Amino acid sequence: xPEIRNYTLNFGPxxxxxxGVLRLVLEMDGEVIERxxxxxxxxxxxxxxxxxxxxxxxxxxxxxxxDYVSMMCNEHGYVRAIEKLLGVEAPxxxxxxxxxxxxxxxxxNHLMWLGTHALDVGAMTVFLYAFRERxxxxxxxxxVSGARMHAAYYRPGGVYRDLPEKMPQYQASQxxxxxxxxxxNETRQxxxxxxxxxxxxxxxxxxxxxxxxxxxxxxxxxRTVGIGVVSPERALQLGFTGPMLRGSGIAWDLRKKQSxxxxxxxDFDIPVGQNGDCYDRYLVRIGELRESxxxxxxxxxxxRANPGPVxxxxxxxxxPSRDEMKDDMEGLIHHFKLFTEGYCPPExxxxxxxEAPKGExxxxxxxxxxxxxxxxxxxxxxxxxxxxxxxxxxxxxxxxVVAVIGTMDVVxxxxxx
Amino acid sequence: MSxxxxxxxxxxLDQLASxxxxxxxxxxxxxxxxxxxxxxxxxxxxxxEVANTLHDDDEFGFxxxxxxxxxxxxxxxxxxxxxxxxPNTGFGRGVxxxxxxxxxxxRRFAAVYHLLSISNNTRLRLRVFVDTDQPIVASVVPVxxxxxxxxxxxFDLYGILFDGHPDLRRILTDYGFIGHPFRKxxxxxxxxxxxxxxxxxxxxxxPVSIDPRTLVPRVTREDNRYLNEDDTTxxxxxx
Numbered sequence: 001x002p003e004i005r006n007y008t009l010n011f012g013p014x015x016x017x018x019x020g021v022l023r024l025v026l027e028m029d030g031e032v033i034e035r036x037x038x039x040x041x042x043x044x045x046x047x048x049x050x051x052x053x054x055x056x057x058x059x060x061x062x063x064x065x066x067d068y069v070s071m072m073c074n075e076h077g078y079v080r081a082i083e084k085l086l087g088v089e090a091p092x093x094x095x096x097x098x099x100x101x102x103x104x105x106x107x108x109n110h111l112m113w114l115g116t117h118a119l120d121v122g123a124m125t126v127f128l129y130a131f132r133e134r135x136x137x138x139x140x141x142x143x144v145s146g147a148r149m150h151a152a153y154y155r156p157g158g159v160y161r162d163l164p165e166k167m168p169q170y171q172a173s174q175x176x177x178x179x180x181x182x183x184x185n186e187t188r189q190x191x192x193x194x195x196x197x198x199x200x201x202x203x204x205x206x207x208x209x210x211x212x213x214x215x216x217x218x219x220x221x222x223r224t225v226g227i228g229v230v231s232p233e234r235a236l237q238l239g240f241t242g243p244m245l246r247g248s249g250i251a252w253d254l255r256k257k258q259s260x261x262x263x264x265x266x267d268f269d270i271p272v273g274q275n276g277d278c279y280d281r282y283l284v285r286i287g288e289l290r291e292s293x294x295x296x297x298x299x300x301x302x303x304r305a306n307p308g309p310v311x312x313x314x315x316x317x318x319x320p321s322r323d324e325m326k327d328d329m330e331g332l333i334h335h336f337k338l339f340t341e342g343y344c345p346p347e348x349x350x351x352x353x354x355e356a357p358k359g360e361x362x363x364x365x366x367x368x369x370x371x372x373x374x375x376x377x378x379x380x381x382x383x384x385x386x387x388x389x390x391x392x393x394x395x396x397x398x399x400x401v402v403a404v405i406g407t408m409d410v411v412x413x414x415x416x417x
Numbered sequence: 418m419s420x421x422x423x424x425x426x427x428x429x430l431d432q433l434a435s436x437x438x439x440x441x442x443x444x445x446x447x448x449x450x451x452x453x454x455x456x457x458x459x460x461x462x463x464x465x466e467v468a469n470t471l472h473d474d475d476e477f478g479f480x481x482x483x484x485x486x487x488x489x490x491x492x493x494x495x496x497x498x499x500x501x502x503x504p505n506t507g508f509g510r511g512v513x514x515x516x517x518x519x520x521x522x523x524r525r526f527a528a529v530y531h532l533l534s535i536s537n538n539t540r541l542r543l544r545v546f547v548d549t550d551q552p553i554v555a556s557v558v559p560v561x562x563x564x565x566x567x568x569x570x571x572f573d574l575y576g577i578l579f580d581g582h583p584d585l586r587r588i589l590t591d592y593g594f595i596g597h598p599f600r601k602x603x604x605x606x607x608x609x610x611x612x613x614x615x616x617x618x619x620x621x622x623x624p625v626s627i628d629p630r631t632l633v634p635r636v637t638r639e640d641n642r643y644l645n646e647d648d649t650t651x652x653x654x655x656x
Contacts, residue, residue, distance in 0.1 A: 239563025
């Protein structure tokens with residue numbers, strides 16, 4: 001019998017299944033993993049150090065670039081920490097807008113996760129379906145902030161502006177003719193809320209489509225059931241949050257337990273898994289897609305009925321309107337001060353967290369009373385999930401590493417920061 | 418908004434603060450309350466003892482470690498612009514770093530831990546100041562496994578050493594990186610830059626060729642809204 005040696009395999013950093021720039025050094029015994037050592041930091045941009053050299057508001061766009069598939073949730077965590085430090089609270093309409101866009105973001109993130117996870121494991125079609133729906137949600141981002149991904153829409157004290165009354169329309173071009181344009185614009189005749197409502201009405205059927213492809217699929221189950229099992233005790237020890245924790249059967253969700261924005265005003269459930277394997281985490285996230293859709297519908301209803309301000313009326317923090325700036329001396333001074341210097345929150349330290357699609361996204365800010373944060377620490381959920389890589393893949397086959405990376409929903413923007 | 422749950426949370430935190438006071442005051446720990454959060458300042462040598470109690474005791478039940486990070490307090494409270502009273506030369510655009518007071522002995526580096534109790538639904542922050550010349554603190558990996566990578570990160574970025582850590586390597590910076598980049602005396606633009614050298618046919622490192630510049634100076638303004646800080650923040654948090 002030939003002698004079999006253990007060998008070390010380098011996986012990534014440029015590998016389509018590594019979801020970004022993950023370098024894994026795997027010690028293998030044949031095809032079985034003995035030890036996995038993830039090397040991270042290839043996308044490290046020192047966001048936290050950069051934030052120390054900028055006024056508070058100028059770091060909001062950096063937050064979009066952390067977890068770049070759940071942009072607004074990151075902004076929400078940061079903005080909430082600043083608001084806590086300043087002792088201000090956004091108007092109720094802004095809270096509902098944030099709730100709605102957090103859930104739109106959750107759907108965006110979970111669709112991205114579902115598509116890529118399934119693609120890694122060998123199912124191509126789900127990816128195409130998921131990206132079809134992401135397109136509509138990106139349009140919502142664009143309508144409200146002008147950017148399809150990096151929105152910078154949430155601001156301390158509210159949101160940048162109210163929801164638009166008109167959706168941007170497709171134009172006829174050399175490639176797209178009149179009839180196609182009309183078909184594409186059909187759902188875009190009304191306001192943004194009409195567009196989102198149309199989406200929310202269609203979406204449960206679309207989730208059924210994904211489930212038809214995967215939930216009872218033999219190959220999908222063979223690849224995910226019993227893979228990467230984490231017991232509830234270990235999940236807590238390892239600092240898991242979000243769907244990774246709920247997949248192990250712990251019903252912990254910051255939206256319910258430490259409620260923020262308008263989450264205590266809307267009705268939704270927390271999907272929880274039982275076995276803590278990849279398949280249960282899949283079911284949890286599919287359940288979250290449906291729950292997010294429920295929340296969005298309730299927000300639409302409320303936002304239709306309750307117009308109002310979306311930003312606090314304190315011009316030490318929020319920019320005055322254009323008219324005010326042009327007509328009023330004080331408005332001009334406020335505008336000038338805000339854009340040249342920013343605002344100085346009181347001395348102190350805060351930690352504020354939101355339930356981002358991947359888990360608990362928190363910001364710890366130390367302020368010494370200056371116009372820039374003294375220290376900003378971003379607590380990214382993916383960081384502690386990836387730290388458990390070794391434990392989760394130990395004893396599994398090489399192909400299961402890909403399934404485990406998929407189920408963790410890692411995005412290197414937030415892990416490397 | 419969410420005032421009902423907020424009040425419940427405040428009540429739980431008040432109770433937590435008084436229990437902490439009771440249990441840990443003889444270990445010379447200090448309890449601080451601000452912005453509706455509880456902070457426990459722990460002496461360096463008592464960390465493991467306190468951590469074990471917080472983890473194991475059902476009264477606290479802090480079974481999840483959410484975050485560990487380092488903080489460098491050496492520039493704390495130093496502005497780049499003097500703002501009280503205009504000098505007769507007016508304000509210049511130039512930014513001169515003002516020499517601040519040296520932080521108190523062994524008050525430069527701190528490790529900050531954020532704990533979460535799922536059973537009691539409370540959060541707690543621990544702060545441990547470490548020695549400036551030999552920044553060593555005990556590792557909490559035996560208590561909370563999730564500390565592993567967070568402590569590696571704090572070591573990498575601040576040079577805080579965690580005694581008893583199973584595998585204290587750099588984590589975020591490049592292979593072969595020198596220095597601890599998040600320390601306040603490490604320049605934002607870094608020390609070295611990298612380029613491909615045609616002659617040597619390899620990537621080489623050179624000292625940075627750009628000058629650091631400050632776009633918006635760091636200023637601290639006295640704001641009378643925050644002057645009676647101790648009363649007002651508490652009121653705001655309770656409201």
